[in-house]
Amino acid sequence: MIVSGIDIVVQKSKRKTVSIFIERDGSVSARVPEKLSDEEIKEILKAKEYQIFKNLAEWTQLNENVVEREYVNGQSFLYLGRNYRLKLVEDKLKGVQFIRNTFLLNKADKHKAKELFVKFYKDKLSNKIQPIVERYKGQLGVEPNDIKVMELQNRWASCTPRGNVNFHWKCAMAPIDVLHYIVVHELAHLIHINHSSAFWNEVDKILPNYEDQVNWLKINGVGMDL
Numbered sequence: 001m002i003v004s005g006i007d008i009v010v011q012k013s014k015r016k017t018v019s020i021f022i023e024r025d026g027s028v029s030a031r032v033p034e035k036l037s038d039e040e041i042k043e044i045l046k047a048k049e050y051q052i053f054k055n056l057a058e059w060t061q062l063n064e065n066v067v068e069r070e071y072v073n074g075q076s077f078l079y080l081g082r083n084y085r086l087k088l089v090e091d092k093l094k095g096v097q098f099i100r101n102t103f104l105l106n107k108a109d110k111h112k113a114k115e116l117f118v119k120f121y122k123d124k125l126s127n128k129i130q131p132i133v134e135r136y137k138g139q140l141g142v143e144p145n146d147i148k149v150m151e152l153q154n155r156w157a158s159c160t161p162r163g164n165v166n167f168h169w170k171c172a173m174a175p176i177d178v179l180h181y182i183v184v185h186e187l188a189h190l191i192h193i194n195h196s197s198a199f200w201n202e203v204d205k206i207l208p209n210y211e212d213q214v215n216w217l218k219i220n221g222v223g224m225d226l
């Protein structure tokens with residue numbers, strides 16, 4: 001369906017609201033309630049035209065900026081949704097330190113910088129994720145068995161049938177709102193294991209603006225490799 005000159009892939013499903021997503025390749029897709037007519041869908045998408053153009057502009061900008069990271073002075077690294085620069089120093093430091101909005105690393109540790117950055121993100125995320133889980137588990141009425149921060153393949157988070165919830169350490173690169181979304185998404189899987197409309201309704205009840213977070217992950221996921 002073409003809306004305002006943009007080709008939008010429309011998927012109808014048993015849902016109540018319209019969600020628009022920018023895919024990894026920059027194409028636009030919309031999930032819409034199946035009961036809507038093509039005319040109605042067009043009207044709703046047209047009304048969201050500004051949001052679509054804004055998201056597309058962000059996608060283009062960020063994808064131009066995907067860089068291979070090197071562990072040199074001035075290189076920027078994401079932390080809680082913002083970029084901060086790395087400074088190599090002579091001082092003896094324990095791993096990567098984040099002081100006054102700057103990442104500090106001892107020059108002699110440069111060869112193992114990647115490993116030390118992973119440790120930094122793991123430690124920070126472990127501390128941040130616990131209170132967020134506490135906050136939402138009551139709202140959702142779930143009781144996760146165990147929470148872990150680890151390296152996961154191509155996923156932000158995962159959960160097992162036994163109720164263990166795992167988060168990728170890269171979640172520490174995401175803004176706090178996105179982190180909240182990732183937690184709610186994963187905890188909602190303890191109620192619905194799939195991505196059915198019942199699942200999305202559960203997420204929607206707690207975070208009505210979750211589409212913004214989904215889009216952030218799609219747009220920024222590409223810039224997150226260390």
Ligand SMILES: [Zn+2]
Pocket residue numbers: 185189195
């Ligand atoms: Zn999921």
